[in-house]
Amino acid sequence: MGNCTKINLKPYTSKSTQLSVESDSSRTVKFNVKITKLKIRDLNAKIHKGRKLAANFVFPSEFFKFSEKASENDIFRWEESASFIYEANLYQINNQKLEINVLGKGKTVCSTEIKIRSIIDGPVHQNTCLTVGGLLVGRISFDIEFLEETCLTISAEFLNFYLEDDNIGNFSTSLKYASDTAKESDHSSITDSPSWKFKASELLCLNLNVTMKNIRDAALQMRLYKHHKDQISLSAECWVSFTKLFAQDMGTIYRKESMLEFTPNKSESQLDFEKILKALSSIHNKKISEELWLCGRKVGALEGMLKIIGMPTFVQLISGVNTESGITVQNINVISYNKGKKKKNLPSQIIEIQKLTNKLKGSIQIKTGKVGPGHEREIFKYKKELIDRICLLLEETTKESIVCYTYTSSKSLLKSQKSLIDLGRHLVEYAPLVNYDIKPYYFKCILLVINRGELDIGHLCLINLSNTLLEEKINIARIYYTMVQEVLQLSLSRMVFKGIDDVTQDYVNKTLAIGWFRIPEFREHIKDLVKKKSYYSIPEWRNIESNLDEDEDHNISNPLDWGNFYNILPKDIKNEGFTNDLHKEDWRLRFEKRGVAFFSFFEEWVEHVHKQSISQHFIWSCIPGYKILLKAFLIEMKERKIIEYPEALISCACKILYDKKMLNVLIKILFCKTNVYDFNAVQETFQVMNRLFISFYQLKHKLPNTFDNEYFILGLRICLEDENALNIAKALWFLYNQYHMISGVLRKEIIYEIVIKKMVYKFFYHWSKEVRNMFQHFIVFRVLSLEDLCFENCEDNHEINDMIRKKIRRFIKRRKVEKLKKGQVAYFDMANEEYEKVLKEYEEWKKNLGGDSGKLYGVSDKFPYPEINTKLNYIDLAERRMEEQW
Incomplete structure (x- = not known):
């Protein structure tokens, strides 16, 4: 709980927490709750000027106080957290609310309330308005995890082990659950044939309390032991993760479908009790068919059937933001001010960017070369000052998770998007033409434009727009799509140059990674190119997490899904220049080689994916194209001599460890390809392995139980x-x-x-x-x-x-x-x-x-x-x- 003060109260009674008379007959659900990353922003100056503020969180039976804080750049932040257990039945969950009061000098200055059902059934990240007497005065954001705790029962109906060697003797088996905590069942009965069909009275069984967060990182380990006199030795083992067990039913672990029922006769949604009760009593029968391993060597196969009962029913969304207007992809950045209050047209920074863009365009008309080197230096200095100021403005933000300003209306946002796109297209057009000394500054500025929050999926899609703005929104989508294609064209032309500066290289890597998700045509081209060199199964993968040989995408990571954006694009939109550039051989050959260009691209791709999720709870194997890129990378690790690994490969391997299950695979590949009699290879293996472990520790990971x-x-x-x-x-x-x-x-x-x-x-x-x-x-x-x-x-x-x-x-x-x-x-x-x-x-x-x-x-x-x-x-x-x- 950090420095947070917790006071246990009797059940809190208010108009927002009315208990249903039917609560006694309904089923009680238990949740582990944690509140973190509390922030208050865009607060009315009259409320926060010179004040320290505190925040009270009032639940039906819990009360938490976040201590007084002063503002930093007009934003109030709290580092402390609050944790507690929330228990309620379905009727209570449906009706109860979380009340939040912001206090100054002990008095409530503004407040808000959030329906608990929208938290339990929505994303972790909350961003809602603060009001006084019905008037909007600011916004509050925080993360709140509602993790349902259940008693999970895992039992084996039958297990058949097929050993290639050493298959004569007495054997027993066990079933182990491995996550943050590990638990192993008792050994089965001993038999001379490693095959068991368990009766109901003697099931190989595990019972343990879990949350969905534990399950996502968990795996089941089936072990076969050989008995000889008083000695027991491990003969074979295999792992299978829950994400693989539920691959055909991924919604059970990473939910997309809501448990809320939208009834036409009611003004708001309610929990769908029928759907919930059905999910609470679900029994999952999962067939397993896995290879058996021992000390890195395949020794046989396993066939079996597992029964899983007690999977958590309530699962929060892995991405998005819960707001007073519903669930959005990004934080709300359009503030509708109260009636009678004067509206600003555009943020002052956008107005300044517009003026600087016009000056930058005008600087192109200034002729150089006739007056002498001194005049050219003056022109360079003038352009650099303009670019530096634009970069400084583009780096500013009034939002926490992505760089974005706050807007007073949707029309204001649309005007700003148009200004940013106009700047971006001008920079892309003239970046190849300006002097070499000024080029890197153009590339840096383009990157800042393309990374602006105003130009991300949450603000480019059709969200709460009036019909009068619809046509303008479609036009902005069209010119933005054209701009991204032009940005990619410039990247493809730069990547074929040797010896480019670091800023330009950074531009190429980052824009190619962004283009992968925003231009489907480009993504398909890259997929085909990376498969051309060599593409085969990788034994070290062992299919613990998912089948690396299948390219199926589950498409559940919403911040990376631009499908809604494509729906508003005109169907006849074409860019022949971009299409022609995609078929040029020079850049395609660099990707086909899967060398430094590929490693740098994949490293930036992984970094981009990681940053897009607020909670980082997404499943990597479901991200479009991840399996293809990863498989190509692992093949390069296997085929190259370890003493010839380029720095770009090692750096990329370290970045892949955002997906912490990858450490196991990378270590196996390194050990498999290292001959102990080649001391140079041994030295390099430990050097690379040390780099991997350093990165793993810096990400605050422990070695997983599946290691x-x-x-x-x-x-x-x-x-x-x-x-x-x-x-x-x-x-x-x-x-x-x-x-x-x-x-x-x-x-x-x-x-x-x-x-x-x-x-x-x-x-x-x-x-x-x-x-x-x-x-x-x-x-x-x-x-x-x-x-x-x-x-x-x-x-x-x-x-x-x-x-x-x-x-x-x-x-x-x-x-x-x-x-x-x-x-x-x-x-x-x-x-x-x-x-x-x-x-x-x-x-x-x-x-x-x-x-x-x-x-x-x-x-x-x-x-x-x-x-x-x-x-x-x-x-x-x-x-x-x-x-x-x-």
């Missing part, structure tokens, strides 16, 4: 137990840098069982100085230092951390009196001297550690430990000196 621990452990064990010192040193280097990510079972299996319990003597007294140095820094700075600096979740690792520290301290304490094995004596004094130096380095490091907290790495947003690099020395120089002495 293939067995395969990851196997890869690290091979390197740590290898005879090549460079491989060992690089594996230790990776553990040194990513110790905070390797937690729980991984920490126990890799750090305790392999590194400390088995290899501590070998690594501490190793013949290679690189191994000794890395190991000593690892145990001092990353293991023992947890008492001085710990930014990881200690609850997950408390027990294993104690085991590791005790083992290391016991070794350190006894190292000088322990009888050393043959081959270690020669390095005894040298290793202990080096260790003492590391301890001194650690003490100096602690002095400069700082006392801040709450940052990414505890005291810092950057990796706070000393950077230790392994050197590619084929011969240990310390060993050579010892040989000379002997």
Whole structure:
């Protein structure tokens, strides 16, 4: 709840919270509720001038107060959050309201109310008007998650395992649910044939409390165990996500259809009880047909049937904004002022942009070259000042989620859209013609225009428009579509140049990504081009999430769906110049190669998709074209030598981790293509893997429960137990840098069982100085230092951390009196001297550690430990000196 004050009250009674007399006979539903990102903007100056404001949220049985805040640039923001449990029956949900009061000096200055049914059945993001006596005085926005909590029952009707080898013996199976929390069923009965048809009395079953947020990230793991005397070993396993289980019924997890019933005789919508009650009692029978794996190797197949009962019924929309006028794609930016109040025509920034656009057009007529270089410099300076001022205005906003001004009417918005499109088309027309020095500024300005919120799908579609503005709206849609085509034409012409500046390259990447979603013809061309080189199934994908070989789009990410925009375009609209440019060979060949141009484009594509969703709860595999682009990228990772990976490929791989399930796949591809006897490839594998883990951590992800621990452990064990010192040193280097990510079972299996319990003597007294140095820094700075600096979740690792520290301290304490094995004596004094130096380095490091907290790495947003690099020395120089002495 942060700094939010919570007061438990008796049920709140008001005209907006009348309880139905039928509530006793209706079914109660439980929700986990969380309120975040509270903001108040566009508030009447008389209300907020010089004041601090607080906000009260009044639910039927809960009351929350957000503390007083001063405004920043006329916007009030609250960082704290509120969390609680909301329980109500269907009749109460249908009638109750959330009341919000904004207070100044303890007195209510404005208020609003929102129907709870519209929150539960709508998007997470709320944006509604604040009023006083029926007069609009401002807007309030916030995110409110209503996550229905249910008891989910998952049972196996039958499971048939088909093993290719090692299929004789006694077997049992288990069913595991993995999400933020994991739960595994008891083992089934033991049989000599790995095939079970369970009776009702002995079902392989899981019962657990879940929300839809848990389910979206969850997967089911089916495991087959082999029994031999008192030992149990894992023989095979497979994972299947809930998004794959419900692929043919995606609306169950990512809902598009409303539970509200619109009755002609009533002025407003009501909950459709019949539909809800049917959904509450739904039973889902899901067939599974999966490949079985063990340590990265396919070992068989599984056929089965699962019964799932208790899926949450109420599921909020994954995108959009809930407003007083209904659900919109974007935040409301058209404010209808109260009657009698003077209306502004256009925002002052738009008026200034219009004037600057006219000056920029006029500057084209100024002739240069006849007066001399000095005059040309003056013209350049004049144009740059104009562009800089336009860019500054385009970067301004009166809205939070996208860059957009606030408008007093729909007509005002239409005029502004026309002005921005006019500026954009002028910039695109003259960008290829102006001097090289000024080109990048034109490209930067075009990007800012194309990213304006006024020109996004929410404001370009037909929303609450009168018939008088309809024709003008259609005309704006037509010229905007033409402008986007012209922007793309310019991008295609620039991308064939070599050695272009960073601003131009950024322009090309971003506009191609935007064009993918806004120009269907362009999207289809790119799809065909990326498939041309090579396009085949990828075993490392394992179909856990969805079938990568199917190109079917579920089309559920509304901010990226421009279908409504195309509906208002004239049917006969054509641009022959754009069509001709799409068929030019020069840019097409660059995409066909799937090289740097493709990687840069895909990286920007992923970034664009991520930014378009307010909640980031969308499902990646449902975004149009994602599977095709991803598959082409993964094939490039597989086909290229790892030591020849371009920076653009690695950077793109890091960006793909917005989809956190991708880490598993990328690690599998890296390990599969790396030969442990090729130390150069091993070095590069750990370098790339380190980059991936850094990006994953910066996105505040933990390793998912679906992460293939067995395969990851196997890869690290091979390197740590290898005879090549460079491989060992690089594996230790990776553990040194990513110790905070390797937690729980991984920490126990890799750090305790392999590194400390088995290899501590070998690594501490190793013949290679690189191994000794890395190991000593690892145990001092990353293991023992947890008492001085710990930014990881200690609850997950408390027990294993104690085991590791005790083992290391016991070794350190006894190292000088322990009888050393043959081959270690020669390095005894040298290793202990080096260790003492590391301890001194650690003490100096602690002095400069700082006392801040709450940052990414505890005291810092950057990796706070000393950077230790392994050197590619084929011969240990310390060993050579010892040989000379002997």
